[in-house]
Amino acid sequence: MKKQLATMALGALMAAGPAMADLVFPSLSYRTGPYAAGGIPFADGYADYFTLLNERDGGIGGVPAKVIECETGYNTEKGVECYESTKGEGALVYQPLSTGITYQLIPKTTADNIPMHTMGYGRTSAKNGDVFSHTFNYPANYWDGASGAINYLLEENGGDLSGKKIALVYHNSAYGKEPIRTLEELSAKHGFELVALPVDHPGQEQKSQWLQIRRDRPDFVLMWGWGVMNQVAVQEAANIRFPMENFIGIWWSGAEHDVMPAGDAANGYKALTFHNVGSDYPLYDDLQKYVIDAGKAAGAGDQVGTVLYNRGLYAAMLAAEAAKKAQEISGKADITSGDMRDGMEALEMTEEKMAELGLPNFGPTFSVSCDNHGGDALVGVTQWDAASKTWTLISEFKPTDGDVIGPLVADDSAAYAAENNIASRCN
């Protein structure tokens, strides 16, 4: 039935316009449930960028882009349903925005020859493109995040963290557990003590964890939180008067809606990031003109310029650039998911390219290769100013500790390769 309708729609389209299919970018979004606060701005940004490309440039390389949205509710079962229902429509790349769904889709996308981009989430060892042929996690991953946070703290403390106590408040799921291994290594290397405090889904109940923090008095608190967990944690930290400047969240715990509920008490809270903040870029003028003023903005249209909207925009931009690269490599405008994968693997983001796109200095420069699907791992730090209600970048994008992360990535991906009999494919 659905297929029939799709074919009918396709037939109508082919009769009306030039015989060319769209470039399909499925958006496995979540606008409902306890993680909706983060899912909505990301999905809006992702959709708006493709709308802009369609309205302004007539698509990518002359082929219109089509975003098919499917609601997952951050639930893996619905994620599977969404994946199966959209993959038949010629999906080019998946971005599930959920570590749980990512784990499921890694083998599936590889078997179906569709690339998946898990930007700053998912399985960290997917950085090793030699093993994970269809999974990309540029420009940065969780272990870069963990190392970036520690590097930042090292910098603040004159290069010495020995004897300090660092607490990790994490979402008790695959997502939250990812950084623990790296942090343990780093704690051995730099001599700080690590206390891991799990918070169960969805994260509304954190009294006991913060009571423990109040009792243990760690010098710094790191947080791997998402959805409703973030705002509760910031509020709890404010309640026990934990100094906000010593509280650092991962990039998924650093959006406006995470800190707004705590009001002034959240002032000084820090979060990591792998892209810049604010809406002060030439691209936003075009966005205003072609998308927002034209009434074509996705969702309620009230998220423009927020941190996660920017991230969705950035994800879409990287996908579009990879599609352009794929068109260039394959020599045809109407690319397949296989071409898209090759395009992603050859992607190179330079400062000139970003300036040309109207996003100068928006993200770190990086390049992807067969071995390295994770980019160059540059991580910055942002800080919240409660008075002006803005995030500012207080530490530029800096390299992370490759000596620690490299072997961990190699270990974990080797284990995956052994488990699934994956042969080396690079070189």
Added chain:
Amino acid sequence: MFYREAGDFKTSYRDDNQTFPIKFDRYRYYVVLAVAFGIIPFIINDYWANALLLPFLIYAIAAIGLNILVGYCGQVSLGTGGFMAVGAYACYKLMTAFPDVSMFVHVVLAGGITAIVGVLFGLPSLRIKGFYLAVATLAAQFFLVWLFNRVPWFYNYSASGQINAPERDVFGIIITGPNAPAWATYLFCLIFLTLSAIIARNLTRGTTGRTWMAIRDMDIAAEIIGVNPLRAKLSAFAVSSFFVGVSGALFFAIYLGAVEVGEAFGIQKSFLVLFMVIIGGLGSIFGSFAGAAFLVLLPVVLKVVGADLLGWPTDIVAHLQLVIVGGLIVLFLILEPHGLAQLWRVAKEKLRLWPFPH
């Protein structure tokens, strides 16, 4: 007209007591089996298998399992999610420890392990009943999820605490992993469901089932007439957990492929399966099927109609889905507290007399 008994003479007790005593029903059952085994595998695609049929088959097994405990033996359980997790993790440990053994064996063994765990957590049922037992099984739910989160041995020390199903086969046909063909995964689950339903049906109409029902209806009276409550209750826990464990193993290995215990086997899973049993009909095998179908298919149908056909925003469809499914559950419970199975029974009675009801 459809359900004519005229001319359908039974000459033995055996005939009289068969599952489908009416000829039409019996043929319908054969037709369903023939379509399920003989036609669907040839026309199935990935979408139908992974989005609709696999979850339906697997939840139906879980619902049969829970129905034995709640519907037939009257022991309320909120630990289904935890027991499914036991099945899933047992299957994972077996799959990774013995890669050459057939998946059939792994799934059955996973069910067996869950049965043992189920009996263990069923012990309190000898002392406590009703709501108090529900709370005790709730403790099992939380304890098991906590255990699988806490002890790295269960997930083979992976960094994220996720378990991933490696590729395994049955007689050379890949059953798990991304390269498994849709028809193979479907048939694998279908075989388990068919066997589960047949076993459950035959258990519930035999001595075992009668002792369960005696305990359910009035345990003191049952004890007086010679039913051993220890045996009856623990056997119900064991059989029920076996089926739930099988469904958990299939849920992880065949359907999802990667599982995180808190998300996949949380308390909401226990409630979901309980709702299936209640909506489908307590104490009815058919009810387990109907309940599973209702709660698996309805959200997908609503999504396809709302988001794909009508083109509404996905968030509105998702919210409407909650409203409609919730509303229907309430409506069903008011209009037909005995579930879809009773509805079906009434319809059958009516059809038997139709078109001349007097």
